Amino acid sequence: MKTPATANGISRIIFLLITPVFFQFFAIGFIWHSIYWGVITAVVLIWGFFILISPLFGRIGCGWFCFMGTTMDLAGRYSLRTVAWNKPNRWVRLLILIPFFASALTFYAVNKSQGLTHNFSYSPGFLKPEFTVHYAWVWTIDIASAILFGLLLERRWICRNLCFMGALCSAGAHFARLIPLVDPERCTLCGNCEQACPVRIPITGYVRDNQGLVTNAECIMCGACLAVCKKNAIRFSWVWNRSRLISQRNNHLAIIDSE
Numbered sequence: 001m002k003t004p005a006t007a008n009g010i011s012r013i014i015f016l017l018i019t020p021v022f023f024q025f026f027a028i029g030f031i032w033h034s035i036y037w038g039v040i041t042a043v044v045l046i047w048g049f050f051i052l053i054s055p056l057f058g059r060i061g062c063g064w065f066c067f068m069g070t071t072m073d074l075a076g077r078y079s080l081r082t083v084a085w086n087k088p089n090r091w092v093r094l095l096i097l098i099p100f101f102a103s104a105l106t107f108y109a110v111n112k113s114q115g116l117t118h119n120f121s122y123s124p125g126f127l128k129p130e131f132t133v134h135y136a137w138v139w140t141i142d143i144a145s146a147i148l149f150g151l152l153l154e155r156r157w158i159c160r161n162l163c164f165m166g167a168l169c170s171a172g173a174h175f176a177r178l179i180p181l182v183d184p185e186r187c188t189l190c191g192n193c194e195q196a197c198p199v200r201i202p203i204t205g206y207v208r209d210n211q212g213l214v215t216n217a218e219c220i221m222c223g224a225c226l227a228v229c230k231k232n233a234i235r236f237s238w239v240w241n242r243s244r245l246i247s248q249r250n251n252h253l254a255i256i257d258s259e
Contacts, residue, residue: 004223004236008063012070019067023139024127026067028165033127035104038117042124047165054172058179062159062169063198063220068146069159073198075150085200088160088218093167100164155200160218173217177238180225182212184249186233193225193234203234211249213242 015026024030025042034041050061062069111117131139149158159166184207193203199218203225206214214225226234239245 002227005227008222011064016067016070022129032104036107038108038120039126040122041126051168054169055175056177058173058176059169059220063222071146072150075147076154079154085202092161097164097167170217180214181237182207183233184212186231192228196224196228211246
């Protein structure tokens, strides 16, 4: 099933190409500037939206929208090393997440005490999409860093461990209702899906131990696993009650075994 992966690729290319024009709307670092000035800007609204929908759709913002993630994925194909799957380090994520917001709020408080800002205001266009020399350098540094990380660390290691937005989206994605669902009867445990996965999620492990429900919060919903499965055993599916579906599949397999 290549349709989700194809749509994902088109989405990534579009946002990667228009990012220089709307850099201040897409780059999550500008969330810091928004808090600093006490303004709800476009970048806050965009990434706030992805955080809010993550309990339903998972980390689609990371997989369909983020230009840094796309760049790392492209560079990761030529990685100088192979990194096996490992769970994100929550403590490292907190060490990134807390200082980011704490420092921004501190500067906001200082600015407010000096009369430079007041209460938070709503102004999506506060950060103008002007690609000046300064922002061109910042964008270039971001892209160069993403390429370097992709080549040296491979498979979105930064997204899993250091990105504060990844941490916030994955917190909601723990409860995602739209997930990759593997048919255990069709799956041959060939491992092609794991090789294609940009995040290196151990999908075959979910087939063995979770009846094919890939409930990993790091999944970016890119559809790469669906595209490479020769048995068409994987699909995106709405799962509203995970326990019930696992129980149903267990009962189904028990009936087959008894026959």
